[in-house]
Amino acid sequence: MTETQALPKLREDFRMQNKSVFILGASGEIGKVLLKEILEQNLFSKVTLIGRRKLTFEEEAYKNVNQEVVDFEKLDDYASAFQGHDVGFCCLGTTRAKVGAEGFVRVDRDYVLKSAELAKTGGCKHFNLVSSKGADKSSNFLYLQVKGETEARIEELKFDRYSVFRPGALLCDRQESRPGEWLVRKFFGSLPNSWASGLSVPVVTVARAMLNNMVRPGSEQMEVLENKDIHALGKADGSLKP
Numbered sequence: 427m428t429e430t431q432a433l434p435k436l437r438e439d440f441r442m443q444n445k446s447v448f449i450l451g452a453s454g455e456i457g458k459v460l461l462k463e464i465l466e467q468n469l470f471s472k473v474t475l476i477g478r479r480k481l482t483f484e485e486e487a488y489k490n491v492n493q494e495v496v497d498f499e500k501l502d503d504y505a506s507a508f509q510g511h512d513v514g515f516c517c518l519g520t521t522r523a524k525v526g527a528e529g530f531v532r533v534d535r536d537y538v539l540k541s542a543e544l545a546k547t548g549g550c551k552h553f554n555l556v557s558s559k560g561a562d563k564s565s566n567f568l569y570l571q572v573k574g575e576t577e578a579r580i581e582e583l584k585f586d587r588y589s590v591f592r593p594g595a596l597l598c599d600r601q602e603s604r605p606g607e608w609l610v611r612k613f614f615g616s617l618p619n620s621w622a623s624g625l626s627v628p629v630v631t632v633a634r635a636m637l638n639n640m641v642r643p644g645s646e647q648m649e650v651l652e653n654k655d656i657h658a659l660g661k662a663d664g665s666l667k668p
């Protein structure tokens with residue numbers, strides 16, 4: 427059976443297990459599309475967002491979404507928010523331009539790592555991390571070094587299953603002004619498709635890749651999905667709405 431044929435059945439089997447999920451960073455570009463896909467595909471019996479602020483949703487589909495508002499500087503005080511979720515998705519992150527180097531490390535490494543620790547203690551079996559193309563704990567570039575170090579330190583927690591996603595530049599319509607990202611998008615827009623897709627990826631493809639990966643049985647405790655794997659997996663089921 428091909429992946430395209432298998433996915434609807436895998437999804438159905440997954441649904442039958444009545445699992446619960448938490449999402450960190452559900453207000454972000456990847457996080458919000460991931461949440462929308464999770465609800466549309468009706469994959470979990472309980473969905474919880476963990477974030478620094480309460481989000482408002484108009485649509486009926488979001489009415490059963492639970493929200494835990496936490497102070498990331500005092501996460502130990504909020505351990506209960508991380509308890510009892512089978513699956514966790516971390517789409518948290520900031521930029522050096524926004525909060526400086528120290529602030530970036532605090533969010534992208536410290537908050538992420540502490541959240542992963544609390545999730546593991548709270549019983550999470552499958553942890554999914556959005557990292558980045560080129561993540562490398564030995565890199566001389568702060569961004570790639572922090573991403574690589576965070577990946578490696580979460581691996582040490584030994585989740586039953588740990589999936590790391592390394593997307594290239596995200597293609598999305600961000601409200602917030604990020605001139606660098608805008609330029610990158612323009613640049614990719616001018617390249618032949620095959621080149622651009624090696625270096626960038628639409629957020630919906632990332633979100634679908636995360637979910638398509640989750641519903642299939644994991645063969646390894648840790649798996650790393652590079653940008654090309656994300657493209658392949660995210661587009662594996664043509665039956666989903668465009």
Ligand SMILES: NC(=O)c1ccc[n+]([C@@H]2O[C@H](COP(=O)([O-])OP(=O)(O)OC[C@H]3O[C@@H](n4cnc5c(N)ncnc54)[C@H](OP(=O)(O)O)[C@@H]3O)[C@@H](O)[C@H]2O)c1
Binds near residue numbers: 451518520595607
């Ligand atoms: N942009 C790219 O091209 C690119 C490429 C590869 C990988 N990535 C990585 O992919 C991940 C997701 O990226 P994205 O563009 O979807 O992220 P995003 O839109 O910037 O959203 C980031 C999320 O993190 C939360 N967050 C940021 N600072 C926080 C803080 N100090 N305390 C608590 N929460 C905080 C935000 O919450 P609020 O809404 O409350 O701010 C939001 O939910 C990040 O780790 C990023 O590094 C990005």
